[in-house]
Amino acid sequence: MAEHIVVIGAGVIGLSAALSLQDAGHSVTIIARDFPGPAETMDAVQHINYTSPWGGAHNRWVPPHPTTGENAREHAMALTTFARMRTLSDTPSTAGATGISFMKGIEYLEGPVLPAEYVALDADKLSLPAFRVLDWTEFPDKRVQWGCEYDTWCVNPMVYCCFLLRRFVFRGGKIVRRELRSPLEVFALSPEKDLGISAPPPKVVVNASGNGFGGSSGDDGLFITRGQTVLVANTSVATVTRQNADGGWTFCVPRNYEGGTIIGGTKEPDNWDPNPSPEVRETLLKTFAATYPQILDEKGGFTVIRDIVGRRPTRKGGLRLEGEAVQGGGFVMHAYGLGGRGYELSWGVAEGVVEGVQEYLKGRTVET
Numbered sequence: 001m002a003e004h005i006v007v008i009g010a011g012v013i014g015l016s017a018a019l020s021l022q023d024a025g026h027s028v029t030i031i032a033r034d035f036p037g038p039a040e041t042m043d044a045v046q047h048i049n050y051t052s053p054w055g056g057a058h059n060r061w062v063p064p065h066p067t068t069g070e071n072a073r074e075h076a077m078a079l080t081t082f083a084r085m086r087t088l089s090d091t092p093s094t095a096g097a098t099g100i101s102f103m104k105g106i107e108y109l110e111g112p113v114l115p116a117e118y119v120a121l122d123a124d125k126l127s128l129p130a131f132r133v134l135d136w137t138e139f140p141d142k143r144v145q146w147g148c149e150y151d152t153w154c155v156n157p158m159v160y161c162c163f164l165l166r167r168f169v170f171r172g173g174k175i176v177r178r179e180l181r182s183p184l185e186v187f188a189l190s191p192e193k194d195l196g197i198s199a200p201p202p203k204v205v206v207n208a209s210g211n212g213f214g215g216s217s218g219d220d221g222l223f224i225t226r227g228q229t230v231l232v233a234n235t236s237v238a239t240v241t242r243q244n245a246d247g248g249w250t251f252c253v254p255r256n257y258e259g260g261t262i263i264g265g266t267k268e269p270d271n272w273d274p275n276p277s278p279e280v281r282e283t284l285l286k287t288f289a290a291t292y293p294q295i296l297d298e299k300g301g302f303t304v305i306r307d308i309v310g311r312r313p314t315r316k317g318g319l320r321l322e323g324e325a326v327q328g329g330g331f332v333m334h335a336y337g338l339g340g341r342g343y344e345l346s347w348g349v350a351e352g353v354v355e356g357v358q359e360y361l362k363g364r365t366v367e368t
């Protein structure tokens with residue numbers, strides 16, 4: 001049954017969910033405080049709570065834990081997303097406009113003890129494309145205990161999100177720029193008078209607000225994980241990730257489309273500092289160059305474009321993908337708490353949103 005559905009949020013999650021709801025036949029309105037735009041004009045402070053512009057963003061396969069099964073749902077979502085990225089990138093009419101690039105992903109792990117996920121990794125069973133364990137002669141240094149490569153994708157985040165938004169509007173989607181105080185506020189607004197759109201009042205609202213509704217109306221499990229990265233002009237043919245023994249990370253994410261390459265990065269829970277640290281910048285560049293010197297220019301340097309600080313919308317217990325019936329009628333489908341994996345899991349989350357919404361609508365038809 002076709003419905004008018006409101007999606008709150010125009011980050012990668014809201015946009016993907018909105019497109020998938022359109023595919024399922026619904027008419028969709030996106031209400032958001034922030035919308036995608038060129039990364040070059042995106043203000044670092046004004047848009048700091050909008051995470052999607054500040055992501056890398058690449059896909060790294062994270063294997064499920066072999067005995068607890070932890071991460072199995074997310075792995076399935078990553079596979080769904082991979083397949084969709086491949087289709088979008090192969091469709092001739094959109095191929096050059098999506099901001100997606102396919103390339104090799106390279107991973108290095110330092111010891112001392114390898115996580116069980118990697119020891120027991122079965123690439124075929126996990127459907128990891130073109131997966132190969134690296135020989136120790138291919139490691140950058142002696143601290144690396146294990147490495148692999150596989151096929152994967154990266155996106156230039158704002159090129160990609162602008163493409164999603166353009167496709168959404170092209171297919172009849174409506175957009176409204178507005179800051180809401182709660183997702184529930186949508187049920188009290190008049191589409192005509194308050195939003196300026198001609199559509200029936202929605203019975204379904206999708207809450208894809210990232211780390212939006214903080215404070216008292218918020219989810220206590222939500223917190224931010226600050227990430228500082230550096231955007232450089234240098235290019236790389238692969239996306240490279242190294243996990244260090246001390247828990248630190250060093251990685252690069254080629255954005256391509258003349259968007260440069262991200263060198264990262266930090267993961268700092270509950271750090272609200274909006275300012276990039278120059279010392280951290282130097283450390284990030286030095287550490288990555290030591291692991292992957294192929295990225296340096298002939299003079300051995302990087303050409304820095306800008307520093308980036310973002311706030312990953314992280315949640316204790318992981319992603320919240322569930323519906324909630326609202327008192328007095330109506331239904332909120334939550335889709336937030338993606339942490340550092342919003343792009344990676346986006347199409348899997350969007351699929352889950354459609355399933356939750358369809359289930360609710362089916363139940364309602366049966367009731368009445």
Ligand SMILES: Cc1cc2nc3c(=O)[nH]c(=O)nc-3n(C[C@H](O)[C@H](O)[C@H](O)COP(=O)(O)OP(=O)(O)OC[C@H]3O[C@@H](n4cnc5c(N)ncnc54)[C@H](O)[C@@H]3O)c2cc1C
Pocket residue numbers: 008009010011012013014031032033034035049050051052053054055056057058059178179180181182208209210211212213226227228229253264265309310311312313335336337338339340341342343344345
């Ligand atoms: C440094 C860094 C590197 C990263 N690298 C990767 C990576 O390589 N791969 C990957 O998959 N992910 C990566 N991420 C994570 C990824 O960027 C996030 O998971 C993703 O962007 C979250 O998207 P979202 O749509 O949930 O939230 P957001 O992008 O924050 O969007 C939230 C939306 O909700 C709207 N909103 C919020 N509150 C309100 C309100 N009160 N009223 C109206 N609208 C509201 C906002 O305006 C916005 O439109 C990285 C993040 C950082 C910071």
Ligand SMILES: *[C@@H]1O[C@H](CO)[C@@H](O)[C@H](O)[C@H]1NC(C)=O
Pocket residue numbers: 045046047048049214215
């Ligand atoms: C970002 O969110 C925090 C916490 O809710 C808030 O204090 C801050 O004002 C927001 N920043 C902007 C620029 O909106």
Ligand SMILES: *[C@@H]1O[C@H](CO)[C@@H](O)[C@H](O)[C@H]1NC(C)=O
Pocket residue numbers: 182183184207208209210211212213214217218219222332334336
């Ligand atoms: C909607 O999402 C936000 C996270 O952005 C969360 O804090 C909030 O609890 C969710 N639900 C409601 C009804 O606000």
Ligand SMILES: CC(=O)N[C@H]1CO[C@H](CO)[C@@H](O)[C@@H]1O
Pocket residue numbers: 233234235236294295296297298301302303
């Ligand atoms: C290897 C590589 O990509 N080097 C480049 C680093 O960036 C500078 C500035 O764009 C180029 O001059 C180098 O060729």
